[in-house]
Amino acid sequence: MTVPAASRPVFEVEGLSVDYVTELGDLHAVRNVSLAIHQHESFGLVGESGSGKSTLAMGAIRYLASNGRVADGSVRLNGVELLGLSPKELRALWGAKIGVVYQSPLSALNPSIPIGRQLAEVARQHLGMDSAAARGRVQEMLTKVAMPDPDAVMKRYPHQLSGGMLQRCVIAMALMTNPALLIMDEPTTALDVTTQAVVLDLVAELKREFDSAILYITHDLGVITKICDRVGVMYAGEFMEQAQLKELFKRPLHPYTLDLLGCVPHFDPTPQKRSLVTIPGSIPRVDQLPAGCIFAPRCSFVEAACTKARPPLAAVDKGHLSACRRWQAVPPPAEYLRAATEAVRGVQTACDTSDVLVRTSDVQVHFKAPKGTVRAVDGVDLDVCEGQTLGVVGESGSGKTTVARAIIGLTPRTGGSITLKGESLPRTTGRRPRSTLRQIQMVFQNPDASLNPTRSVGDAIMRPLTLLGGLDRRRAKDRALELLQSVSLPVSYFDRLPHELSGGEKQRVAIARAFAAEPGIILCDEPISSLDVSVQGSLMNLLMKLQVEQKTSYLFISHDLSAVQHLSDVIAVVYLGHVMEVGDATKVLTPPFHPYTEALLSAVPLADPDVKQKPIRLAGSVPSAMNVPSGCRFHPRCPRNLGDVCREQEPPWREGDGDHRIFCHIPLDELERLQAETLVLEAEEGA
Amino acid sequence: MARFIVRRLGFMVMTVVLASIIIFFATTILPGDVASQILGRFATEEAKSQLRTELGLDKPVVVQYGTWLGNFVRGDWGESPSMNTLVRPIVFERLGNSLMLAVVAFVMYVPLGILLGLIAALKKNTWVDQTISVGSLAFIGLPEFVSGLILIAIFAIHFKWFPSQSAIPPGTGFVEALPYLILPAITVALTSLAYVVRMTRSSTVDVLQMDYVRTANLKGIPPRKVLFTHVLRNSLLPTVTVVAIGIGWLIGGLIVTESVYGYPGLGRLLLFAIQRRDLVLIQSTALLIVLIYVVANLIADILYAVLNPRIRYS
């Protein structure tokens, strides 16, 4: 959206510095940052964890923990300086002129007060309404955020609504007073991708309808492209670059931005893959900043002069600011990507029955619950071939993790069979022979859950070597040191304890330990989901490298379709405990799609402002596995629902090319015809 | 909710039955032959067996237990050998006295404890917080007979504000009894106060860090209102439980405190019964105490559920 240049920004931050007083002294968490947002404009604040993006936002509106303080600068909202205001004056702005939407809507709402009353509070406080009028206003706002049945929702308590519904309530609350500034702090990070798409659509729409300037905080470059007009990239408490959205993506003029763009997997269904850009090292702590350019230790364009003086954020083009003194040397992204990454093993498709390593046939995992049976996994057939990666993608509640736990035997299956190299596996680990245990290893989402905090890294890796590999301690130690090196950790980490490591490093240890047993297959359950994008990229590279070296198979489970498509040879799309579509990665990612796959693909926010995605949005949320819908379990949400057949009859498996199968009543050629008109990705502008 | 209460009631009945079994066996079977205890070692075998028949001791244990429990439920609590009177009126009279004491203590420590806990939480890690926390902790460690004697020394003997002994005659009304209740009530309250303070403090500290408190603050609602509408409701939930479970402590405290002050309550009655080996009296008193304890817990659970919609609506 273009704004008349003369108009004054609604929200201006100038030279803001925020300190935290700690035992170690004052930490300068945010240093000398400036930004301006105009009416109707949205400013995306991107950065990895520790970049200070939330501190910047909360410091600017003067809501800091008791040990935080604004050390310097100026913040103006509609020309009014915020930094001199008394607590009472601030309270008159908070909720009235400044609305905030938070990351986790469930914890942002009071669990013991009905939603309607929580929202009405704002209207009563700032709009001077009595309770009846406030109720009316809440109803009106809930309707504006497209909430079905606002009256019923107002009487509900937070735990009775789904995440997407709750986030709509919080957005309605934040916009109640038509605030001048709306701060959104990772508002969709806690949501499923299909819900995220719906909420992002809503935000984009509300942006037009309301007058607010939006400060949108996120780590997700894809989400930024859906919402923001202007973007600022933060690193260790400072801006590295600020530019209009398309400028920033097309022609980043700071090496950090360039690297960030290269860390996220490119969405492309072609079988040939390239590695991802990695950024060596990690974000420096704010009390240990390097002299000179703070990105210098990790920058691939660094030269001696960079470490002498810190380059200021300066205008390098119209509306484009960069804190790199060598911005002219920064190459276009496509060129850089080619140079900084290498071609890696492409997608493999060849797989005979004899190559099948793990096969699940009609696997079921049902749990007895007080009010019925939870059908967490409800008839799953999957094959993992030797040396290949099977990506399993699905939203929360799809049962994808339970499938993995059933395979490794942590959760006993209640039906069906699982074979390893053709031999049937007992249901639990306790009944499996050691040789089988060694064959199947698992890497969990949270490495803390699998690493004993009192055991050193070396011990953790040596355990499977001595226990399952039968090595004596001396040989085990040698092997453990080798493994450390193969996951790119220094051998000095051998004696460290897990808490001395960063999240990404712990996950590397977990991967090293999984490989220690020389398994046939490693089950990776969301192994990168809780990590920063740059760390995700390097872990994906590592997984790919090790797979080529060790010929190990992976079952890679993730809600992140981009990561799954990047790593997988075969992809299975699961919904509510059942496979909806499975086949070679290329086949699954090109039409014909299962209607659910189609919706997932259209919901993934691609980190490319030029692609237009066909908006296919799913209504409601994933039903409970206790009440699996009749017929096709996807029918209540399916945009292509055929009516009675879908509601009443279980769909057939439709066989496509090779091993491609789709679980749907619509024949493949029909799907292909329908989806040809509505291609998920439209061609790039001018490409 | 109804299901929840029914389930809790079920638990409660089970607890009481279990406790009654333990009490019955501990008092009837374990001490050995009751007949020779009552009649003395030199009684004739005939007399003893006659008494056994009278008391039903020749019947199988299960039948004895059933008869005993049935009688208890019907209100026939038997006659106390050591006092030569019916057990029930005595126990009820003492129960009334104990309840008076408990209520006075309760009124003292619950509001005060919540208030102090809140202040400590709001002033977390300041000298105010430390004073409150350390101060209240000191009293947990102080046994009732020590604090009781100190209180007597100061307020009864030195200042002569309150009587040092609280042996009120039977049938004393609440108003006349009040001056006699103050010191014992303070003694009981002091030990329980710390629990309430600590629970309120820690749960309030937790709640103050919740995201929804940030939400409320950033709605621009005045701090006092945030405290009352958003914080208290959630932070007092665990306190309710502690207070109710504390009733159990209260009873324990009563036994000692009542002895220190010579106050004729249930606790002293139980102590007296134990000293006299009056098994009939012990049985009824003990089972009654269990009942009070269980009912207090039931009330705590229901209160917790009423205050917590996550339980109410599941």
Ligand code: SF4
């Ligand atoms: S100033 Fe130098 S070190 Fe810093 S980003 Fe630019 S090239 Fe890299």
Ligand code: SF4
């Ligand atoms: S079977 Fe029907 S409801 Fe299910 S995915 Fe196909 S079209 Fe949709």
